[in-house]
Amino acid sequence: xxxxxxxxxxxxxxxxxxxxxxxxxxxxxxxxxxxxxxxxxxxxxxxxxxxxxxxxxxxxxxxxxxxxxxxxxxxxxxxxxxxxxxxxxxxxxxxxxxxxxxxxxxxxxxxxxxxxxxxxxxxxxxxxxxxxxxxxxxxxxxxxxxxxxxxxxxxxxxxxxxxxxxxxxxxxxxxxxxxxxxxxxxxxxxxxxxxxxxxxxxxxxxxxxxxxxxxxxxxxxxxxxxxxxxxxxxxxxxxxxxxxxxxxxxxxxxxxxxxxxxxxxxxxxxxxxxxxxxxxxxxxxxxxxxxxxxxxxxxxxxxxxxxxxxxxxxxxxxxxxxxxxxxxxxxxxxxxxxxxxxxxxxxxxxxxxxxxxxxxxxxxxxxxxxxxxxxxxxxxxxxxxxxxxxxxxxxxxxxxxxxxxxxxxxxxxxxxxxxxxxxxxxxxxxxxxxxxxxxxxxxxxxxxxxxxxxxxxxxxxxxxxxxxxxxxxxxxxxxxxxxxxxxxxxxxxxxxxxxxxxxxxxx
Numbered sequence: 294x295x296x297x298x299x300x301x302x303x304x305x306x307x308x309x310x311x312x313x314x315x316x317x318x319x320x321x322x323x324x325x326x327x328x329x330x331x332x333x334x335x336x337x338x339x340x341x342x343x344x345x346x347x348x349x350x351x352x353x354x355x356x357x358x359x360x361x362x363x364x365x366x367x368x369x370x371x372x373x374x375x376x377x378x379x380x381x382x383x384x385x386x387x388x389x390x391x392x393x394x395x396x397x398x399x400x401x402x403x404x405x406x407x408x409x410x411x412x413x414x415x416x417x418x419x420x421x422x423x424x425x426x427x428x429x430x431x432x433x434x435x436x437x438x439x440x441x442x443x444x445x446x447x448x449x450x451x452x453x454x455x456x457x458x459x460x461x462x463x464x465x466x467x468x469x470x471x472x473x474x475x476x477x478x479x480x481x482x483x484x485x486x487x488x489x490x491x492x493x494x495x496x497x498x499x500x501x502x503x504x505x506x507x508x509x510x511x512x513x514x515x516x517x518x519x520x521x522x523x524x525x526x527x528x529x530x531x532x533x534x535x536x537x538x539x540x541x542x543x544x545x546x547x548x549x550x551x552x553x554x555x556x557x558x559x560x561x562x563x564x565x566x567x568x569x570x571x572x573x574x575x576x577x578x579x580x581x582x583x584x585x586x587x588x589x590x591x592x593x594x595x596x597x598x599x600x601x602x603x604x605x606x607x608x609x610x611x612x613x614x615x616x617x618x619x620x621x622x623x624x625x626x627x628x629x630x631x632x633x634x635x636x637x638x639x640x641x642x643x644x645x646x647x648x649x650x651x652x653x654x655x656x657x658x659x660x661x662x663x664x665x666x667x668x669x670x671x672x673x674x675x676x677x678x679x680x681x682x683x684x685x686x687x688x689x690x691x692x693x694x695x696x697x698x699x700x701x702x703x704x705x706x707x708x709x710x711x712x713x714x715x716x717x718x719x720x721x722x723x724x725x726x727x728x729x730x731x732x733x734x735x736x737x738x739x740x741x742x743x744x745x746x747x748x749x750x751x752x753x754x755x756x757x758x759x760x761x762x763x764x765x766x767x768x769x770x771x772x773x774x775x776x777x778x779x780x781x782x783x784x785x786x787x788x789x790x791x792x793x794x795x796x797x798x799x800x
Contacts, residue, residue: 297729299370307349308725312733315752321352333395336388361524368728370539371452376430379447395636398643401429419478421575424643428474460512463502468538471580507583531735534583543727545754547584552688556697563590572684591677599632621664624775626656630669672779694723709768719755
């Protein structure tokens with residue numbers, strides 16, 4: 294049995310997997326709180342992650358009715374890009390700055406200029422650094438908290454920190470490292486020069502964790518922690534990775550041809566590639582995968598958080614919200630929401646705010662507002678899919694994961710808007726499942742250097758054909774009109790160049 298942990302923005306999920314049968318035996322979860330402030334300030338206390346880990350893992354084991362000493366390995370999935378800084382004693386210096394934090398937008402712009410703009414960043418790193426990436430958070434910390442910056446001895450990502458908490462070892466893995474902004478995805482090596490540009494004395498490069506491969510173990514559990522968690526002290530901790538990389542494993546997206554879309558706090562869309570084919574579009578991040586290849590990916594900053602904001606405003610529960618969405622027609626009678634509550638990454642508008650357009654005395658209804666937010670956040674994913682298609686990514690089916698994937702209405706919206714069939718995976722907590730599968734792979738590799746990740750995925754990942762949805766031709770046409778309106782509004786409001794019209798490709 295293998296324990297998969299997914300430490301996300303809103304909470305931590307735990308999943309216990311029998312890797313021999315492919316059965317999920319138990320699950321658990323615990324919530325986190327977000328520290329929010331002006332200018333895109335988004336942080337969390339890391340103590341919430343460890344407390345949530347303990348609670349979620351205990352619930353998963355209790356649901357399975359098994360003892361923790363039977364667990365052979367643990368894999369950790371974590372929200373990408375977050376900055377966790379530790380001093381020489383291993384103590385956390387300040388709250389973790391998260392992926393959705395855009396407070397360092399000015400610092401990111403200065404670093405991007407130093408790199409030679411978007412083109413220079415792409416050529417050098419294989420990605421265009423964005424405000425959510427780790428690198429600008431380091432410059433921000435140097436300028437805003439200089440005394441704490443001087444005490445930095447270790448720089449970790451969220452999943453790296455949990456691995457350190459579990460094992461006492463400072464390490465990271467290629468996939469999650471890809472989103473730092475100081476890692477070259479072509480060569481899978483750190484780019485030390487950009488860190489020296491931030492701090493010339495070498496402190497930051499000395500604070501980097503060790504890079505390890507996706508099939509390698511970080512170590513075994515610290516004895517005192519194994520005792521407290523009631524887990525097998527000999528259980529290995531796999532390299533783990535970012536939530537998108539683990540989600541790819543958890544959906545079997547480890548070979549060309551599949552596209553995974555996640556409907557969570559953020560929206561993500563990614564596909565596997567065997568070579569680092571770098572897209573000329575700066576919004577496409579060609580990260581390394583945590584399965585040995587690359588993972589061209591787009592990420593929107595606003596998804597279920599925007600839906601939740603409208604629900605809270607109108608004081609609706611989820612069923613009431615969905616009923617209102619269903620009442621409104623496609624296009625919400627001309628109401629369009631640009632849902633950039635956290636700024637936005639795709640399109641690249643870190644300082645943007647949300648706005649409503651097209652309101653009249655006749656169309657200002659609760660149903661249209663609810664429909665407009667669902668459509669608005671999904672338009673961002675369509676924008677990203679156009680970018681992936683432009684770079685040569687093809688798929689005949691989209692695999693949906695995340696909380697939003699459980700909503701039949703939203704699944705149909707996705708199928709119609711993307712003009713592509715949609716299906717959910719059997720296990721919706723794909724990142725936690727992927728982490729457990731990676732732990733099983735890592736454990737198998739210790740005795741068999743040729744142990745196949747594909748074979749484990751074939752046993753443990755399934756599609757729920759009962760959720761399969763086909764696009765409806767009339768709806769596809771109607772969404773195309775609404776999507777054009779969205780693109781025109783983005784351009785008119787922000788001067789943002791939208792991707793080329795790929796309607797023909799979408800068919």
